Amino acid sequence: MSGSDVILDVRGVSKSFGGLKAVQDFSLSLSQGGLKGLIGPNGAGKTTVFNLLTGVYRPDAGTVRLGGANLVGLRPCAIAEAGMARTFQNIRLFGQLSVLDNVRLACHLRSSGTMTGAVLGSVFARGQERAMTERARELLRLFDLADREDEEARNLPYGDQRRLEIARALATGPAVLLLDEPAAGMNPQEKVELRQLIRRVRQEFKVTILLIEHDMGLVMDVCERIAVLDYGQVIAEGTPAEVQSNPRVVEAYLGEAPAEAGHA
Amino acid sequence: MNTSAAQLRERSRALAPGVGLSLARGVAPLVACLVLAVALQIAVRPLMGDYAAKLVLDIGVAVILAVSLTIVNGFTGQFSMGHAGFLAVGGYASGAVTYYGSLKVWGSAATHGGLLSGRPMSVDPSTLPLIGSGDLLFVGALLVGGLTAAALGLIVGLPSLRLRGDYLAIVTLGFGEIVRVCIQQTGPVIRTAAEAAQVPAWKLATSVGGALGFTGIPKYTSLFWVWLIAGITIMVAYRLKRSTYGRAFLSIREDEIASEAMGVNTTRYKVWAFVISAFFAGIAGGLFAHTLGVGLSAEAAGFLKSFDIIIMVVLGGLGSVSGAALAAMVVTLLPEWLRGKHVGPVDLSQYRLVIYALALILMMIFRPKGLLGVAELWDRSLWTSLAARLKRLAGGKGGSR
Numbered sequence: 001m002s003g004s005d006v007i008l009d010v011r012g013v014s015k016s017f018g019g020l021k022a023v024q025d026f027s028l029s030l031s032q033g034g035l036k037g038l039i040g041p042n043g044a045g046k047t048t049v050f051n052l053l054t055g056v057y058r059p060d061a062g063t064v065r066l067g068g069a070n071l072v073g074l075r076p077c078a079i080a081e082a083g084m085a086r087t088f089q090n091i092r093l094f095g096q097l098s099v100l101d102n103v104r105l106a107c108h109l110r111s112s113g114t115m116t117g118a119v120l121g122s123v124f125a126r127g128q129e130r131a132m133t134e135r136a137r138e139l140l141r142l143f144d145l146a147d148r149e150d151e152e153a154r155n156l157p158y159g160d161q162r163r164l165e166i167a168r169a170l171a172t173g174p175a176v177l178l179l180d181e182p183a184a185g186m187n188p189q190e191k192v193e194l195r196q197l198i199r200r201v202r203q204e205f206k207v208t209i210l211l212i213e214h215d216m217g218l219v220m221d222v223c224e225r226i227a228v229l230d231y232g233q234v235i236a237e238g239t240p241a242e243v244q245s246n247p248r249v250v251e252a253y254l255g256e257a258p259a260e261a262g263h264a
Numbered sequence: 265m266n267t268s269a270a271q272l273r274e275r276s277r278a279l280a281p282g283v284g285l286s287l288a289r290g291v292a293p294l295v296a297c298l299v300l301a302v303a304l305q306i307a308v309r310p311l312m313g314d315y316a317a318k319l320v321l322d323i324g325v326a327v328i329l330a331v332s333l334t335i336v337n338g339f340t341g342q343f344s345m346g347h348a349g350f351l352a353v354g355g356y357a358s359g360a361v362t363y364y365g366s367l368k369v370w371g372s373a374a375t376h377g378g379l380l381s382g383r384p385m386s387v388d389p390s391t392l393p394l395i396g397s398g399d400l401l402f403v404g405a406l407l408v409g410g411l412t413a414a415a416l417g418l419i420v421g422l423p424s425l426r427l428r429g430d431y432l433a434i435v436t437l438g439f440g441e442i443v444r445v446c447i448q449q450t451g452p453v454i455r456t457a458a459e460a461a462q463v464p465a466w467k468l469a470t471s472v473g474g475a476l477g478f479t480g481i482p483k484y485t486s487l488f489w490v491w492l493i494a495g496i497t498i499m500v501a502y503r504l505k506r507s508t509y510g511r512a513f514l515s516i517r518e519d520e521i522a523s524e525a526m527g528v529n530t531t532r533y534k535v536w537a538f539v540i541s542a543f544f545a546g547i548a549g550g551l552f553a554h555t556l557g558v559g560l561s562a563e564a565a566g567f568l569k570s571f572d573i574i575i576m577v578v579l580g581g582l583g584s585v586s587g588a589a590l591a592a593m594v595v596t597l598l599p600e601w602l603r604g605k606h607v608g609p610v611d612l613s614q615y616r617l618v619i620y621a622l623a624l625i626l627m628m629i630f631r632p633k634g635l636l637g638v639a640e641l642w643d644r645s646l647w648t649s650l651a652a653r654l655k656r657l658a659g660g661k662g663g664s665r
Contacts, residue, residue, distance in 0.1 A: 054525060080527035088525075094518035096638055097511070105511040109527030110269040115536070118507035119500050121290040125507065127280030131272050132508060134279065150645070172527050173268030 005032045007208050008084075008176050013052055013062030015232075022048045023232040026062070028210075030176065035202055035209045037219040037240075040229035041252055046212045047089055049229070050178050054086050055079045066176065081109060085174035087165040089181045089212070095154035099145055099164060102153050103136035106171035136171060142204070143167040143197070159190040163197070170205055177207045183215045191215060195222050220244070228252065297495030305380055305488035317487065319600060321555065324490035325548050326592035328497045330576035331585055332544035335501055337574070338583040338638075339510065340537045341517025342424050343433045346440035347545055347573045349420075350413040352565030353443055354546025355553035356472050358409030359481040359560055363453075364460055364468045365401050366482055371457045373480050377402070380488040382556055402484040406493075406550040413546025414539045416443075421538030425531050440570050447562040450474045477561035478553070485554040493551065494589075497544050501585045502640070504540075513537055514583065514638070575620050579627060581634030586641040595620075 008030040015023045023045045030036055038046055051057045053064055055076040064071045071079050085106075094102050111132060117125040140146045143163045148156065153164060162182055169177055182198070183191050195218060202209055213219045219226065220240040228236040228243055230252040236243055243249055309317040329351065336344045366373045376398030377383055383392070423435050451471045454460045460468060472478045504510045512533050515523040524530050553560045563569070576595050580587030602613040612619075627634065639646040 056521065056525075075529070075531075076521075076524040077527050077529045080525060086525055088522065092519045092522035092525075094515050094522065096518055097514060101511055101514075104508070105515045105523075105528070106526045107272070108508045108512055110272050111508055112269065112273060113508075115504070115507075115509050118509055119503045121503065123280045123283055124276070127276035127278075128272070129508065130279035131276035134275065135272065168526065 006030065007032045007067055008053075008210070009063075009065040010053065011063050011065075013049075013059045013064065015048060015052055015057055015060055021232055023052060023059075026052075026229075026232070026234060028227055028234065030208050030210060033202070033206060033208055035198075035211065035222065035224050037223035037226040038210060038212050038229060039214075039216075039219055039226060039243075044229040044252075045232040046229055047180060048232075050086060050180055050212065053079075053178065054084060077109075080172055080174075083173070083175035084178065085169035085172045085176070086178040087162070087169050087180055087182060089184065091161050091165060093153040093161055093164060093168070096152055098150050099140065099153055099156065100133070100136055100149035102164060102168050103139055103171045104132050106168045107132040107135055109172045139167045139171055142200075158185050159187070162186065162194075166197070166201065170201065170207070174207055177201070177205075177209050179209060179211045179213075181212055181214060183213055183218055191218060194218070198222055293499045294496070297492055297499065300495060301488045301490075301492035302380070304491050305486060308487055318557070319597065321485070321487055321490050323593050323596045324487070324494045325551050325555075326573075326576065326596045327494045327589045328490075328544055328548040328551070329573045330580065330588040330592035331494075331497050331501050332541045332548065333573050333577050334580075334583065334585060334588040335504070335513070335541040335544075336537050337577050338581075338588065339505065339513035339517065340534055341582070342534060342537065343429065344420075344424075344436040344538070344541075345433045345567070345570050345574065346420065346436035346438070346443075347541075348567070348569035349436075349440035349443040349565045350417060350542040350545035351549040351552065351569065352447060352562070353416055354406075354409035354413040354549030355560050355564055356409075356447060356478060356549075357412040357469075357546070358405035358550030359478055359553040360469055360472055361405035361408050362398075362401055362484065362554065363478075363481050365405065366398070367454075367457045367460045369401070373482050375482040375484060377482075377484050377486075380486060381484045382486040382554070383483075398482065398484060402482075402489075402554065405554075406547050409550035409553075410543045410546040413549065414543035417538040417540075417542025418535060420542070421535035424534050424538065437567065437570070440565050440567060444562045444565040447472070447565060448475045452476065453478060453480060455480070473561075475562065477559050479559060481553055481560065483554055483556040485551045485556070490551050493547060497547075498585055498589060500540075500544075505583075505585060509533070509536075517583070571620075575624065578634055579623065581636035581638065583638035584634065584636040584640055587634060587636035587639075590641070591635065 006029050010026060010028045013023060013026045026049060038049065040046055048057065052059050055071065055074055059072055066082050066084060069082060071082060094105065111128050113125050113128050137146065140149055143166065145160060145164060145167065153161065156164060166179065166182060183194055186194060198209065199222065201207065211219065211223060223240060225238065226240055226243045227234050228249050235248045235252060236246045304320065308320050329347065333347045336342050363373050370376060375383055376396050378393045378396035378399050379389060380394060381396065381399050381402065420436060420439050424432050427435055451474060453473045454463060454468065454471050512528045515528055516530050516533060520530055552558060572595065576591040577588050580591030599613055599616050602616065605612040636646060
């Protein structure tokens with residue numbers, strides 16, 4: 001599993017909340033530029049995995065290595081700086097800030113300069129501001145949000161808010177992007193566009209993507225490999241075809257193994 | 265992973281404006297503040313009289329306080345209720361520096377200011393220089409006051425890392441009370457230079473009058489100094505807000521978890537907000553302490569004063585610099601305007617706090633964001649939305665007739 005092209009290597013991560021073992025001995029590796037799906041029934045612990053990877057929760061055991069460095073115990077902002085960005089299942093935009101400012105805020109991480117410089121309006125600080133604005137506008141253009149940059153983020157339609165979250169995550173300059181149910185609440189047309197968008201993001205930004213999604217059509221179509229989580233444990237891993245025909249996966253989704261192998 | 269940081273830096277170099285232009289835009293607001301401050305100093309008292317001059321001065325101090333509190337309560341959304349504590353600490357620290365400094369240097373606490381600072385009526389202005397040696401002591405003392413308050417801001421900022429909402433409000437409220445009680449425990453003011461010479465410096469710092477109040481501070485504060493500093497405070501707060509650091513502050517207010525996930529070190533910025541805010545509050549305290557007619561006492565740190573400042577910030581709009589400044593003006597003028605106004609046998613000026621409370625309740629019902637919300641007076645979006653609202657209102661009325 002540990003080839004030189006592995007960018008994210010998660011081993012033996014566990015987390016309990018009181019008596020509830022939310023995630024047990026979770027291992028996963030992502031190869032550079034890969035696109036992996038993480039699926040599982042409701043309550044399987046998918047979002048908890050994201051929270052463990054990004055430092056919102058601290059794992060009880062295990063290691064999370066990104067490009068070789070162990071991230072366990074770092075604060076979320078340090079993990080973002082190390083190159084991991086995420087979106088949220090329940091959208092967490094900066095509602096009262098403009099669309100442009102949401103993305104510009106995420107550019108802050110890679111900016112340099114001092115507060116004094118910003119207050120005095122130094123040449124360097126002004127240059128940084130313009131570069132951040134330019135970069136944010138580029139991202140908004142790619143995500144079809146350019147004409148809404150002055151609107152407050154909370155006033156955007158649902159689908160636009162989801163896209164803005166992805167744009168904002170990309171603005172932090174990540175190596176690995178974690179998408180938590182990006183298609184939730186989208187209509188079929190928007191879902192089709194989302195597929196194309198995910199592919200484009202992967203090519204243009206050269207990011208490695210880990211995707212949580214309930215829409216099986218989208219997951220099977222877009223992901224190269226899929227890991228299936230149930231009761232906090234990985235029960236299967238493989239290509240979409242392999243996962244679909246795995247009896248344990250079918251059992252996790254449907255309760256019991258039916259006669260025909262097939263659609264989960 | 266650092267390529268994008270490097271790219272950003274390279275691009276920012278390409279986009280950076282010329283040095284000349286940037287220098288002009290950096291200095292222009294400062295010059296404007298200076299001109300405004302001198303104009304107020306020259307014009308207000310002769311044209312409008314002593315009473316108006318005192319009001320304009322009070323407004324200036326209130327503006328500094330409100331705008332500085334906006335950095336914590338408005339930008340980062342941390343609800344601090346101990347702002348008057350910083351005011352008092354700054355006032356006492358700078359007051360001690362000028363009072364005992366004057367005793368050491370000149371042998372008495374008389375002012376040695378210039379044309380632009382406060383002075384007793386008896387002094388003939390034609391004999392004064394523009395800036396006196398006492399002014400330098402005064403400015404130094406203001407900085408000491410600001411820095412002392414900022415250091416305390418660091419200490420108060422630390423619990424804010426762990427506490428949110430109501431809990432933080434209680435801790436900061438407690439901070440203000442601690443400052444008040446500590447000041448009450450200080451020793452009596454030492455009155456003569458000979459006595460002061462025998463006492464070690466640290467003892468002087470605690471000889472600031474205790475429960476009797478700190479009297480005898482030379483009165484250097486003038487319209488010039490107050491409005492110069494108010495202008496600088498507004499400029500600093502607004503520039504911070506517009507910068508990438510301001511967006512970091514605001515993102516904490518909007519959603520702390522998302523902010524952290526986007527790489528904002530929320531701990532660092534919350535503490536910075538407290539420190540910057542406390543610094544300006546400390547300077548405002550220094551100006552307050554050196555104002556003619558002010559008796560500096562421990563009550564300056566009390567809850568009522570903190571509450572006054574909070575009202576200004578909430579009424580003006582959480583996160584709006586110009587809104588806070590505007591509300592500071594209204595809240596300062598309101599009691600003066602109410603003075604002598606009667607409804608039947610009731611003297612309205614005694615009901616100041618009731619009127620504040622009513623205003624807050626009405627605000628919560630009709631405009632929870634505050635007067636301006638997060639917008640500024642000069643933002644066009646504020647006026648277009650206001651116009652749209654008025655039009656709708658007018659249209660609605662027309663339809664019902």
